[in-house]
Amino acid sequence: MKTKILFTHNTAMWYRLPFFKKISENNDLSLVFTHMDVIRDTYDKNVENNIKGLEGVNYSILQNIHGFARGLISKALHRYDVTIGGSWDTPQELVETIFLFIITKIKREPFIIWREDWDWEKENTTKEKILNVIIKFLCKHANAILVPGSLHKEYFNNALNVPEEKIHIMPNVSNIHGNADLSKKEHSTLKILYVGRLIERKGVNYLLDAYNNLELENIELIIVGSGPEEENLKKQVQKESIENVTFTGKINNDKLEEYYNESNLVVIPSINKGMGDPWVFVLNEAMYYYNPIIATNMVGAAPDMVKDNGIIVNEKDSPALTYAMNKILSNDTLRNKMSLKSKEIIEKEFQYCNMVDSFNDAVKKVKNN
Template sequence: MTKKLAIISTHPIQYYAPVFQLLAKKMNIKVFYTAGNSSLEKYDVGFKQKIEWDIPLLEGYEYEFLENIAKDKGSHHFKGIVNPYAITQIKKCRPEAILIYGWAYNSHLKIIRHFKNKIPVYFRGDSTLLNQKSGLKNLFRNLFLTWVYKHIHAAFYVGTANKTYFKKYGLKDEQLIFAPHAIDNQRFGNIRLKDSSKIRAQFQINEEEILVLFAGKLDPVKNPKLLLTAFKKLNLNNVHLLIVGNGELEESLKEQAKNNDKKIANIHFLDFQNQTQMPAIYQACDLFCLPSNSETWGLAINEAMASGKAVLVSDKVGCAVDLVNGKTGSMFKHADLMDFTQKLIALTLDKSELKIMGENSLKYIQNWSFEAQVNAIVGYVNR
């Protein structure tokens, strides 16, 4: 008999809702959204627009929006989620265990502390040590995080870098269960060829030419400027760059592209595209790049690999150690223009080699699935 599991999350997220839908088929769950009803209409500061995902996020599982009385509501800071009746509402569903996504909110930390030693409290997060700094402030942070994770019965880690993080703050191997970070592999892999061909045709890119893709927020953390700078150094007529997204760097990137008249015809921009449009865009490219200066995981890499594409990733992207190798793509030293340019040149020498890497990516990513993640959670909770 399966246990009743209460799940605590800030708001409906396109990468979590399918997991909840699958979990609901295998066990008794109820999801509590702590950011409140207003979280459905979310203005994304990074994309500089209101984002309403075009895939169903509230179907196939039981859920409840908790009242959020925070003055400045949102998941961008600790005091942005304050639920005075959270514990009472959670108790009403009589859970036998709790799975909580993230601790860094007022209510989430209170929930963790309240239910410690009452019922098992499981944790899900993807933090890493990749950008850890030294100093007195970091020492206090280390002590605080060690205290936080003493309240956790077990954690479902997303990958190698995340496991290292949990171990640093006191969790033991027996408390750590691998539940791979994942996306809908099937949705990104099963796109019609004509849909991706339309993308290439839109920008007059021939099939024999190579298309390099970046998709995400155009901000300094994602570092698309490094990619654009390196691309200009390629100076190859048969290689194109497509930058998809919006954000604070948008105008400066477009201006940077204009300053290179010789290559402007090979540099293309496309506004933010929703979830149903992204599979065709990934399928249209030959190489996906994520040059981030900081990225706890980088689910865009999962999406690109599920689309059968080679990848080029910085060493500050959490998934790199698990997903990126010589067979699926390359990893470069973050913010290092020379290293990045050399890796980009090597990868764009031969389109047929990129195709082989893409095929390897598609095979490899099959083990990083929603099904594997759900099976790990169900198996451990009901053990």
């Protein structure tokens, strides 16, 4: 008999759809999207009621009233083998999570929390302290915690006192992939690539500083993305006379392959701006296309994905970024070795089968306890 699962999630991010599709094949899945506006507000994407990629999946999109997902409680009151959810990004989502938790406890059904938090520096405010107490209680009494990486597991274990055996690493996976071609990196200009939103937390101004101090010939920095910091970054380039910098603006996902295939190095210079970067799927995408990686310690995926295929540097450290870029770009043998290693890591450890296997293990464990 299939496991009956209520899976609540805020929105239908494109990289999650294959995962939802796959787990629906072997489970009696009721998938509920509670805050679909997140994808529109964050990525300027609109999602229709008929979501391409979720054909055959039993899903529903809840309307929001004053920030609350209408109908969530009535769905939660039905009988399930396992309920999965958990969010505290907004006060409304926190309240919803508390209600889900209470309902599952009343029904004596397992509750699994899926989160991407890790121990970035937070403001020591009264609000933050109260939130932390609530989160600790929820996590301590949940039946299991799903997290994407080792940094996240360490946070839930050490900072939130969740027993290690209750924490399951379910690696994040991206579905942006296609014809990876290592030969397309062979050109006279060494191309450094940044892909992402242009907001303060992404630290692109530090990347520009670092790039400006590189003493290499025939290099180019390509910045793919858009956002509120775009004009400030362009002014920085102009003011400091930084040469060979290209701003492409926003590029559709199906067009990114060209940039990833032709780049020689991908840099993720994130900083802590109220929060670190929970994961950064650009790492998954860049590594699939044979790219060496430089990431800061504010990138949640870095400890698990940046090994012998790149370098991790401290946030806001432009000289360290310069050194790392120079080390990789000036050494063809090292760069090629890192390129192959990136592809090896992504193919072995960060596929949807890895994600689904971890999910199934967690569900099986809480059902048997």
